[in-house]
Amino acid sequence: MTTAIFDTRRYNYPQNFVEIKPKLERLEKAIKKLEANLIDADDDANIELVKQRLSGELGLQVDYASELNPDQLLAATTIEGKVLVIAGAGSGKTKTLTYRTSYLLENGVTPKSILLLTFTRKAANEIKGRAKSLLASNLSNEELSNEELAEDKLPTDKALNSITSGTFHSFCNMLLRQYSGLLGINPRFTILDMGDSEDAIDLVYKEKKYPAQTKTQAFPRKKTLQNIISTSRNRRIHIRNLIESSYPDIAVHIPIIEQLAIDFHEYKRANHLYDFDDIISQVVRHLKTNHTFRQMLQNQYRYIMVDEYQDTNIPQKQLIDLICEPDSVSLMVVGDDNQSIYAFRGANYENILLFGESYPEARLIKLEQNYRSTPSVLNYINALSAQITLGYQKQLYSKVSLAGEKPTFSRLSDETREAKYIADKIIALKSEYDYNDFAVLCRTSFQSNYVQLEFMERHIPFIVVGGIKFIERRHIKDVLAFVKILYNPNDTIAWHRILTLFKGVGSVTATRLTQAITADNNSFEPLLTAKFAKKSEQLEPLYNALNKASQAESVETIIERILEFYIPVLKTIEENWRERSEDFRVLKNLAIEHSSLDSFLENLALDPPNDSVATTSQPDENDSDKVTISTIHSAKGLEWPVVFVNSLVDGITPHHRSLDDFEELEEERKLFYVACSRAKTRLYLTAPDYFASYSGYFDKPSRFIAELSADEVTVETVKKPTRESDDPMWW
Numbered sequence: 001m002t003t004a005i006f007d008t009r010r011y012n013y014p015q016n017f018v019e020i021k022p023k024l025e026r027l028e029k030a031i032k033k034l035e036a037n038l039i040d041a042d043d044d045a046n047i048e049l050v051k052q053r054l055s056g057e058l059g060l061q062v063d064y065a066s067e068l069n070p071d072q073l074l075a076a077t078t079i080e081g082k083v084l085v086i087a088g089a090g091s092g093k094t095k096t097l098t099y100r101t102s103y104l105l106e107n108g109v110t111p112k113s114i115l116l117l118t119f120t121r122k123a124a125n126e127i128k129g130r131a132k133s134l135l136a137s138n139l140s141n142e143e144l145s146n147e148e149l150a151e152d153k154l155p156t157d158k159a160l161n162s163i164t165s166g167t168f169h170s171f172c173n174m175l176l177r178q179y180s181g182l183l184g185i186n187p188r189f190t191i192l193d194m195g196d197s198e199d200a201i202d203l204v205y206k207e208k209k210y211p212a213q214t215k216t217q218a219f220p221r222k223k224t225l226q227n228i229i230s231t232s233r234n235r236r237i238h239i240r241n242l243i244e245s246s247y248p249d250i251a252v253h254i255p256i257i258e259q260l261a262i263d264f265h266e267y268k269r270a271n272h273l274y275d276f277d278d279i280i281s282q283v284v285r286h287l288k289t290n291h292t293f294r295q296m297l298q299n300q301y302r303y304i305m306v307d308e309y310q311d312t313n314i315p316q317k318q319l320i321d322l323i324c325e326p327d328s329v330s331l332m333v334v335g336d337d338n339q340s341i342y343a344f345r346g347a348n349y350e351n352i353l354l355f356g357e358s359y360p361e362a363r364l365i366k367l368e369q370n371y372r373s374t375p376s377v378l379n380y381i382n383a384l385s386a387q388i389t390l391g392y393q394k395q396l397y398s399k400v401s402l403a404g405e406k407p408t409f410s411r412l413s414d415e416t417r418e419a420k421y422i423a424d425k426i427i428a429l430k431s432e433y434d435y436n437d438f439a440v441l442c443r444t445s446f447q448s449n450y451v452q453l454e455f456m457e458r459h460i461p462f463i464v465v466g467g468i469k470f471i472e473r474r475h476i477k478d479v480l481a482f483v484k485i486l487y488n489p490n491d492t493i494a495w496h497r498i499l500t501l502f503k504g505v506g507s508v509t510a511t512r513l514t515q516a517i518t519a520d521n522n523s524f525e526p527l528l529t530a531k532f533a534k535k536s537e538q539l540e541p542l543y544n545a546l547n548k549a550s551q552a553e554s555v556e557t558i559i560e561r562i563l564e565f566y567i568p569v570l571k572t573i574e575e576n577w578r579e580r581s582e583d584f585r586v587l588k589n590l591a592i593e594h595s596s597l598d599s600f601l602e603n604l605a606l607d608p609p610n611d612s613v614a615t616t617s618q619p620d621e622n623d624s625d626k627v628t629i630s631t632i633h634s635a636k637g638l639e640w641p642v643v644f645v646n647s648l649v650d651g652i653t654p655h656h657r658s659l660d661d662f663e664e665l666e667e668e669r670k671l672f673y674v675a676c677s678r679a680k681t682r683l684y685l686t687a688p689d690y691f692a693s694y695s696g697y698f699d700k701p702s703r704f705i706a707e708l709s710a711d712e713v714t715v716e717t718v719k720k721p722t723r724e725s726d727d728p729m730w731w
Contacts, residue, residue: 006706011650014662027353027390034084034356035392038364041070050077060106061135068099075332075365076100079107079303082324082359084352085334088396089381089677090372090639093334094123097305098130100332101163104303105131111162113302117171117320119311121607124165127307132160164301168316169276170606172283175297176274177598182293183286188598189272190488191605195472197275198222200493201229201260204267207511210256220250220257229261233277234313234346271490280315287322297323302330309335309355313346321358331359337391341633341671349667353390370396372639374404377679383712384673384704389666407676407683409705410716415647415688419454421718422644425684426460426627429642435461439628439640441675443655447647448629461623465630471604475570475580479587480604482562486550487597489522501569504536541565555591555600559584632675643679645672648687648705651698672704685713 039046047070054065054077068076072092075085076099087093097116104114118124164171173191180187192200202222210219220228228247232239239258243251250257268274274282287294301323306312312320324331333355340349356362370378378396385394412418426438442448448464455462470476478501481494488494492514499510509532516526526532527543545565552558563584570577594600628640647653654668676683690699700706705713 006701010700011703011706012659014665015660017662020662024390026357027350030354030357031390031392033360034362034364037356037362038366039074039078041074041365046074050074053077057107062099062102062106064099064103068096069369071365071367071369072096072099075334075367076103078332078363078365079104079109080330081327082330082355082362083332083365084309084355084362085332085365085367086392086394087334087336087367088370088394089336089339089674090370091367091396092369092371093307093367094127094130096367097127097307097334098134100305101127101131102134105135105160109303111160112164113300114163115171115301115304115323116163116165116307117168117305118165118307119167121166121170123307124167128160128163128165167606168312168319169279170602172279172319173602173606175283176279179286179293179296183290185282186272188488189274190484190491190494191279191602192268192273192275192493193471193605194226194276195477196493197230198226199496200267200273200275201225201264203493203496203507203511204263205260206507208260208263210260217250217252219253220247224250225257225260228257229264230275230277231346232261233281234315235348236314267492271492272488273491273493277315280319284315284318284322287319294322294325298326298329302328304329304331306331306333307335309333310337310340310349310352311335311342311345311347312351313348314351317348317351317358327361338385338388338394338670338673339636341636341667341674343664343667349663364392366392366394368394368396370398372680373398373677374400374402374681376404376406377676377681377683380407380683380708380712381673381677383708384669384676387704387707388669388673389662404681406712406714407679407685408714408716409648409685409687409701410718411687411689411701412718413689415450415691416454417718418646418686418688419450421686422451422646422684423454423458423460425644426642427458429682433641435625435627437641438644439630439635439638439642439678440644440646441630441632441635441678442646443632443653443671445631447652451629451646455627455629461626462629463626465628465634470583470586473580473583475574475577476583476587478570479559479562479566479584480601482546482549482566483558483597483601485546486558487601489524490518492518498542501573502536502538502542505539509535538569555594555597556588558597559588559591632671635678636674639678639680641680642682642684643675644684644686645675646686647691648685648702649691649698650700650702650706651696652691653702653704656695656698669704672702 041047050073051065054060064073064076069092072095075083075096079100085093085096087096101114101116105111116124116127118127164174176183176185176189177187199222205219205222205225224247228239228242231237232242235242239261240254243254243257268278287297304320304324306320320331320333323329333352335352337349337352340347340352343349356364373381375398378398382396385391385396410421412421422440426435429438440448440451445464452462452464454460471480478497481491481497484491484494485498495514495517496507496510499505499513500507505513513526513532516529516532517523520526524543524546527539533539542565545561549558549561552561567577567581567584570580574580590604591600594603632645645653651659653672654665658664658668676685685705687701687705690697692698
C-alpha cells in the first residue's frame with residue numbers, strides 16, 4: 001500500500017464537477033473509441049508488416065527500420081488515412097515528423113501536395129531542414145559525386161521549399177492574399193498584433209463616445225477588452241456568457257462591450273485591417289461558403305501534418321477539418337494531451353480528445369519511449385500523468401539502465417530561504433554541470449523575484465526568459481507604423497501612433513487628420529494643409545519623410561529613410577534613446593532578408609524575433625553560461641539536466657482562481673506535469689511554508705505534490721533557523 005506525502009483530505013474538490021460530467025463522459029467515450037483503433041508497436045505483426053512493405057519499396061535512401069524505434073516507425077510510415085500520434089514528453093516527435101516528411105518524398109509524393117502546420121516557423125523549417133540533411137546523409141560518396149544521379153535521388157532545396165509549411169497564421173495569411181480575387185477581398189491589408197488591436201479597440205471606443213463608467217464600476221481597460229473579444233471568438237463563447245463566467249465584476253458593461261465588438265469588427269473591415277483572429281476565421285468562413293475555394297485547397301493538399309495539436313483552438317480545428325474533409329486526404333496530427341496548457345490563449349483541449357469523434361475511422365499511434373529523463377524522473381512524471389482525469393493511456397519508459405536520483409521535495413520557512421536553498425544546490429552541483437544546465441521554472445513570473453535577488457547576491461549568472469518582446473517595444477512599433485502606412489495608407493491605427501508622437505497633435509486632431517487623408521484618396525497632402533500644419537511644425541517634415549521613403553527601391557533603404565526622420569523624434573521623448581537605437585540594427589538586418597514591404601511586415605507580425613531576456617548579475621559579460629529562469633509556459637518544448645520548480649503552495653500552484661473549476665484545475669495539473677517533464681537527470685521541487693498576498697494566505701503544500709505516493713519522491717528535511725547563529729539574517 002502506498003502512502004501519500006501529505007493528507008489529501010485537506011483539499012477541496014472543484015465545485016463544478018457535477019455540472020460538466022456530461023461533457024467528460026462524451027470525451028471519455030471518444031477516447032475509448034480511438035484507443036480501440038490503436039496501432040500497437042508491441043504487436044510484432046504490425047512491425048513485420050511495415051518492414052515487409054519497406055523491403056518492397058526499392059530505392060529508399062533512408063533505413064527507416066533501423067533509425068527509428070518501432071512506435072516512431074509506425075508513425076513515419078503510416079501515410080494514408082487519418083492518424084493521431086500521441087507523443088509523450090521527450091519521445092522524439094520532431095524526429096518522427098522529419099522521417100515522415102522524408103518518407104513521403106521518397107514515396108513520390110509531390111512536395112506541393114504536402115502541408116505542414118506548426119506553431120512556430122522555426123519548427124517547420126527545422127523539420128524540412130532535417131529531412132534534407134537526412135536524405136543527403138544517406139547518399140553514398142559515389143552517388144553524391146555523380147551530380148546527375150544525386151539530383152535524381154535527392155530532393156532539391158526547390159522541391160523541399162515547395163512543401164507548404166509554417167504557422168496557422170502564416171498559412172492563412174498566404175491564402176487570403178493569394179486567393180484575394182476569388183474571395184473578393186483587398187490583398188493589401190495590414191495585420192494588427194495584439195497591441196495594435198488594443199489600440200484599435202480604444203480608438204473605436206473613444207470615437208463612439210461610449211460612457212466611461214457607471215456609478216459603481218469603471219469601464220474595463222483596452223487590454224481586458226481585447227482579451228474578451230478574442231477569447232469569445234476563439235472559444236466560440238458569446239461575450240455575455242464569457243463575461244458573466246470569467247469577468248463578473250464588469251457585467252454591468254455587457255451591452256456596451258457587445259456593441260464595441262461589432263463596431264471594432266466593422267472598423268477593421270472598413271480600413272483593410274486584420275487581427276490575428278481574423279486571419280484564420282476569415283479563411284474558415286470562405287472555406288464554408290466558397291465551394292470553389294474549398295475544392296481547390298482539398299485538391300492541392302493531399303498530405304497534411306499538424307504539430308502540437310493539443311494547442312489548437314476551435315477555428316484552427318475547423319480549418320483542418322474543412323481541408324481534410326475528403327476521405328482521400330491524409331492527415332496526421334501529433335500532440336500530447338498531457339501538455340494542453342494554453343487555454344488562456346484560446347486553445348481547446350477537447351480537440352485532441354475528440355479526434356476519434358471527428359474522424360470515426362482514425363487510428364491511434366503512441367510514442368512512449370522517452371529519450372530525455374532518467375527512469376527515476378520518469379517514474380514521477382508517470383505518477384503525475386496517472387492523476388490527470390481524462391486522457392489517452394500512456395506510460396513513458398526509458399532504456400537507460402541507470403535509474404538516477406528520485407525527485408526531491410523540500411519545504412522552506414519562507415521565499416527567501418527557498419531562494420537560498422536553490423542557490424545552495426546550484427553551487428553544490430556546479431562541479432558536475434555548467435550554469436546553463438540549470439533552470440528554475442515558476443508558475444508566474446513574479447515568483448522568480450526572490451531567486452533573482454539571491455542569484456545576484458551570490459554572483460550566479462542568469463537570464464530571465466520573456467520580458468517585452470522585440471516587436472512590442474515602443475520604438476520598434478513606432479518605426480513599423482511608418483512602414484505600415486507606406487504599405488496600407490488606410491491603416492488608421494498606424495497613423496494615430498505616428499501623429500500623436502508630435503507635440504500639439506492629440507487624439508482628436510489625429511482622428512480628424514486621418515479622416516482627411518482617407519477622404520483624399522489616401523494622399524499625404526492633408527499633412528500640409530494650414531488647419532493641420534499649424535498644430536505641429538513636424539507635419540511638413542513628416543510629409544517629406546514619407547514621400548522620400550516611398551520612393552526607396554529596397555526595404556532596407558525604406559527603413560533607413562524612416563530612421564533619419566524618427567531618431568530625432570525619439571531623442572525628444574525617450575532619455576535612453578541611444579540604448580533603444582541599438583534595436584534598429586536588428587530591424588535593418590531583418591529588412592535585408594525581404595524584397596517587399598508586405599513580406600517584411602508579414603514576417604514580423606506572424607513570426608517575430610524571439611522574446612527578449614532580462615539579465616543578470618553580470619550585465620556586461622557575454623558568457624552564455626547562465627542559469628535559465630523561466631515561466632513554465634515559456635519552458636514548454638525545452639529541457640535541462642537540472643530543473644527546480646518553486647512556489648509549490650496550494651493557491652499558487654495550482655493557482656487559487658482554478659480551485660473551484662474542474663477544467664482549470666486539470667490544466668494547472670498539466671502545467672505542473674510540463675514543468676517536471678523538462679528535467680533530464682535531477683528534479684527539485686520547493687515550497688515555502690506559506691505565501692501571503694492580497695489574494696489570501698496559503699500554507700498547504702501543492703495538492704499535486706500531496707496526492708502522489710511518498711515512494712516517488714525524496715522528502716528533504718531542511719533545518720530552519722531559530723537563532724542568530726543559524727542565520728545571519730535572523731533577528
